[in-house]
Amino acid sequence: STAPVPSARGLGGAVAIVTGGAGGIGLAIAGHLAREGAHVVIADRSAAQASAAQLAGEGLSVSGIDVDVASERDVQAMVAHAEASHGRLDILVNNAGIYSSLTPKPFSELTAAEWRQVFDVNVIGLFLCCQRAAPAMRRAGGGRIVNISSGVAFKGNPLMAHYVASKGAVISLTRALATEMGQDNILVNSVAPGFTLSDGVLNNATLVDGVKGPSLKGRVLGRAMYPDDLVGAVAFFAGSGAGFITGQTLVVDGGAYY
Ligand code: NAI
Numbered sequence: 001s002t003a004p005v006p007s008a009r010g011l012g013g014a015v016a017i018v019t020g021g022a023g024g025i026g027l028a029i030a031g032h033l034a035r036e037g038a039h040v041v042i043a044d045r046s047a048a049q050a051s052a053a054q055l056a057g058e059g060l061s062v063s064g065i066d067v068d069v070a071s072e073r074d075v076q077a078m079v080a081h082a083e084a085s086h087g088r089l090d091i092l093v094n095n096a097g098i099y100s101s102l103t104p105k106p107f108s109e110l111t112a113a114e115w116r117q118v119f120d121v122n123v124i125g126l127f128l129c130c131q132r133a134a135p136a137m138r139r140a141g142g143g144r145i146v147n148i149s150s151g152v153a154f155k156g157n158p159l160m161a162h163y164v165a166s167k168g169a170v171i172s173l174t175r176a177l178a179t180e181m182g183q184d185n186i187l188v189n190s191v192a193p194g195f196t197l198s199d200g201v202l203n204n205a206t207l208v209d210g211v212k213g214p215s216l217k218g219r220v221l222g223r224a225m226y227p228d229d230l231v232g233a234v235a236f237f238a239g240s241g242a243g244f245i246t247g248q249t250l251v252v253d254g255g256a257y258y
Contacts, residue, residue, distance in 0.1 A: 010036040010037045010239070011033060011036040011037045011038040011091070011235065011238060011239060012036075012037035012038075013037065013038075013039075014037070014038045014039070014090040014091055014238070015038065015039045015041070015082055015086040015087075015088050015089050015090050015091070015140075016030075016033050016038045016039070016040050016041070016090065016091035016092070016093065016238065017040075017041045017043055017078060017079075017082055017089065017091070017092050017093065017129075017133070018030040018033065018040060018041070018042055018043065018093045018095055019043045019044070019067065019069050019078075019092075019093065019094055019095055019096035019125075019129055020043075020044055020069075020095040020096030020097060021040070021042035021043060021044055021048070021051065021093075021095065022042055022044035022046060022047040022048050022050070022051040022064070023044075023047065023051065023198070023199050023200065024100070024196075024198030024199045024200050024201075024227060025095055025148065025193065025196060025198050025227040025230065026042075026044070026093075026095040026096070027042075027051055027055075027227070028226075028227030028228050028230075028231050029093055029095060029227075029230075029231050029234050030042050030051070030055060030062060031055055031058075031060070031231075032228075032231035032232075032234070032235055033091070033093070033231075033234070033235060033238065034055055034060035034061060034062050035060065036235055036239075038061070038090075038091065038238075039061040039062075039085070039086045040052075040055070040060070040061065040062045040063075041062075041063055041064070041065060041078070041081060041082045041085070042055075042062060042063070042064040042065070043064075043065050043067035043069070043078045043096070044064070044066070044067065044096065045066065045067060045068045045069075045096075046066075048064035048065055048066050048067070049064040049065075049066075050064070051064060052064030063081075063085060065077070065078055065081045068125075069094075069096045069121060069125030069126065069128065069129055070120045070121050070124060070125040070128070072128055072132075075125075075128045075129055075132045076132055078129075078132075079132050079133055079135075079136050082136065083136050083139075088136070088139070088140040089133060089136035089137055089139075089140055089143065090137065090140055090142075090143050090144065091143065091144045091145075091146070091238045092129060092130065092133045092137075092143065092144070092145045092146070093145075093146045093148070093234055093238070094126045094129050094130070094145065094146070094147045094148060094170075095148045096121065096125060096126075097121060097122045097126075097148065097166075098117065098118050098121045098122060098163070099150075099163060099200070099201075100198065100199075100200025100201045100203065100204050100207065101200065101204070102118075102160060102163060102204075102207075103206060104158075104159035104160060104206055104207065104210055105159055105160075106158075106159060107161045110161060110162055114162055115162040115165075118162045118163055118166050119162070119166055119169070122163070122166035122167065122169075122170065123166050123169045123170065123173065126147060126170060126173065127173060130145055130173075130177055130181075130188070133145070134181060134184065134186060137184065137186050138184045138186070141185065142184065142185025142186055142187075143185070143186045143187075144186070144187050144189075144237060144238045144242070145177070145181075145186065145187070145188040145189070146189055146190065146191060146234050146237045146238060147170050147173070147174050147188070147189070147190040147191075148170075148190070148191055148192075148193065148234075149167045149168075149170040149171050149174070149190045149191065149192040149249055150163075150164075150167035150170075150192055150193060151192050151193060151194045151195075151251055151253045151256065152164045152167055153167040153168040153170070153171050153192060154192070154251070155256065155258065157211075159210070167192075170190060171190055171192070171249050174188050174189060174190040174247060174248075174249060175247045178246040178247030179247065182246055187237075187242065187243070187245065187246040188246055188247065189237040189242070189245060189246060189247070189248045189249070189250070190248070190249040190250070191230060191233045191234055191237065191249070191250050191252055192249050192250065192251045192252065192253070193225065193229075193230045193252050193253060194215060194219065194225050194251075194252065194253025194254060194256065195211050195212065195215035195225060195253075196225045196226065196227060196229070196230070197212075197224050197225065197226055198226075198227055212224070218256055218257050219253065219254045219255060219256060219257075220254060220255025220256070220257065221254035221255055222254075223254070225253065225254055229252065229254070230252040233250050233252045236250075237250070
């Protein structure tokens, strides 16, 4: 069979890596995929084990590994861990990103070093994860990659030019990789969330104060967005219903007035 997801029922038996899965949006995704029946590996540069233990305590199949997605060596070890623990790799969710730790800044003050730091993780780190996951997915007969982009890539957003550009790059990279990986039955799609009240965002008062009001005003559904609001879109791209979709980006933002 060429089906990348071994079971027709939910994600039963599939093996998934969620980068940045120790908190916020990533933790919500990890929990959701695990509840759908997947074995989940949380790969994060901090608290991976603790967050995995929390979900494992609910009876879910989740393990954790310390990974900096910008490190080739760490990313290689991450893929090896998934295959060694569960024998295969079917799903990669590229959620790790630099966002909630950013201080909003006018473009006139942004330095090249700040650009490089954001691109190192959000773009090059994401690329490395895709590149190193591909051979394992080929061995499994195919796979699914879901990249977390952002609605700001379409709308623009003041005071975060480097971040906005990095998320635009994630959308074009999704398209580019889809064209090369399709021959191996690896489907590559992206989910672009609107402003989401994740743990990281809630800890950054400048972000909450600066973005929450305008983002609510511009939202059709008129309420705050939480990590649980987007997990279904990720599971859709990872699951059996999305077997003929690749290179796409789905915006999950409660509807935006442009
Ligand atoms: P967060 O800051 O709360 O969590 C990000 C997670 O990624 C953390 O667990 C962090 O330790 C991990 N991480 C960061 N750099 C890493 C690295 N180099 N290697 C491994 N792990 C790393 O962020 P949040 O809000 O949960 O966002 C998750 C993703 O969603 C990010 O890619 C973000 O850009 C994106 N996003 C967030 C939105 C929001 O409003 N919160 C809106 C649109 C997209």
